[in-house]
Amino acid sequence: KKYNVAILGATGAVGQEFLNLIEERNFPFAELKLLASKRSAGKKIQFMGKEYTVEEATDASFEGVDIALFAGGAASKTFAPAAVKAGAVVIDNSSAxxxxxxxPLVVPEVNPEAIASHKGIIANPNCSTIIMxxxxxxxxxxxxxxRIVVSTYQAVSGGGKEAMAELEEQVKAINEGREVVANILPGASLAKHYQIxxxxxxxxxxxxxxxxxxxxxxxxxETKKIMSDDSLRITATTVRVPVYRSHAESVNVEFEDEISVEKAREVLxxxxxxxxxDNPDEQVYxxxxxxxxxxxxxxxxxxxxxxxxxxxxFWVCGDQIRKGAALNALQIAEYMIEHDMF
Ligand code: 11C
Structure with missing residues (x-):
């Protein structure tokens, strides 16, 4: 069986990764609709030997769509009701x-059982949460x-392709002795911006x-919700670092019972x-x-x-755009296909 798929936010970093992964993983799509804001509408995208034109997303865009992959951002809240009404299952990467x-808030390896209770929308967690x-x-x-104490070292990809371009441009400007301009990080809509x-x-x-x-x-x-444990005590410090697309996190965990390093390695x-x-003798981390x-x-x-x-x-690293966003969302869809949930 094949499914009609729409990608909302197709031209952004996560949207583009959806396309890479759909091809790479041989995702069973029939029709594919690439949706974006008015600004990107009309853009041509070559995908698997075919040219697609990016369409402006409207409430009517979701007629006949089985799986709506929402890359994130404010558009999710705008279009989720219409997509659900049209009968699509929305897998949403925004925080809305x-x-x-x-x-349900789902990482398929962690809490796939939550998917069954969905009412049209399934949320993809925040990237640093998924990786942890x-x-x-x-x-x-x-x-x-x-208890968990986590400090993150988060890649600029979390700020979208504009933030990735900003890091690249700033490095170039510094190397060329030009003035460094910061317009995006730590957040495009914030009052102040800083060099990354x-x-x-x-x-x-x-x-x-x-x-x-x-x-x-x-x-x-989100961690409490995914782990179904409101008693978890967690504190976090999140930091943007000049890395392109993988988040890293230093995690300190207090368990009820002792876990040896060997046991932790075995289960991980x-x-x-x-x-x-994990092989310090060989400098492997x-x-x-x-x-x-x-x-x-x-x-x-x-x-x-x-x-x-x-x-x-422990120290954990993961690709922010893949497992932190597009891959996790696509895995939710794959799980639903495997378990006949569409
Ligand atoms: C970042 N975690 O690294 C953010 C990006 O809630 O999905 C993703 C924001 C979200 O900036």
């Missing part, structure tokens, strides 16, 4: 519906987790009243979607350059936290 109790829970789940299955090249910016998304950023609160709230190596990259363009998240630097009982530290 993630914490809605009616909407991929490493937490096999450990949680060995012992309940009490050769810098770190400890702000991703807007600040909330509690002095955390929205990105930090996403990691806290066996978990689908995770590669164990995950790095964002190595995980870029790859599907698996990589975990390494696993070691005891000797400052508490039952604590482990």
């Amino acid at each position: 519906f993630r914490m809605d109790p009616e909407v 829970v991929m490493a937490l789940k096999p450990l949680y299955d060995v012992s309940k987790i009490k 090249a050769f810098n770190l910016i400890p702000q991703i998304d807007v600040f909330k009243e509690n002095l955390y950023t929205k990105e930090e609160m996403k990691m806290i709230d 190596a066996a978990f689908p979607g995770v590669t164990l990259t 995950p790095m964002p350059l190595e995980t870029s363009g790859k599907d698996d998240v990589e975990v390494g630097r696993i070691r005891k936290d000797y400052s508490i009982d039952n604590g482990l530290n």
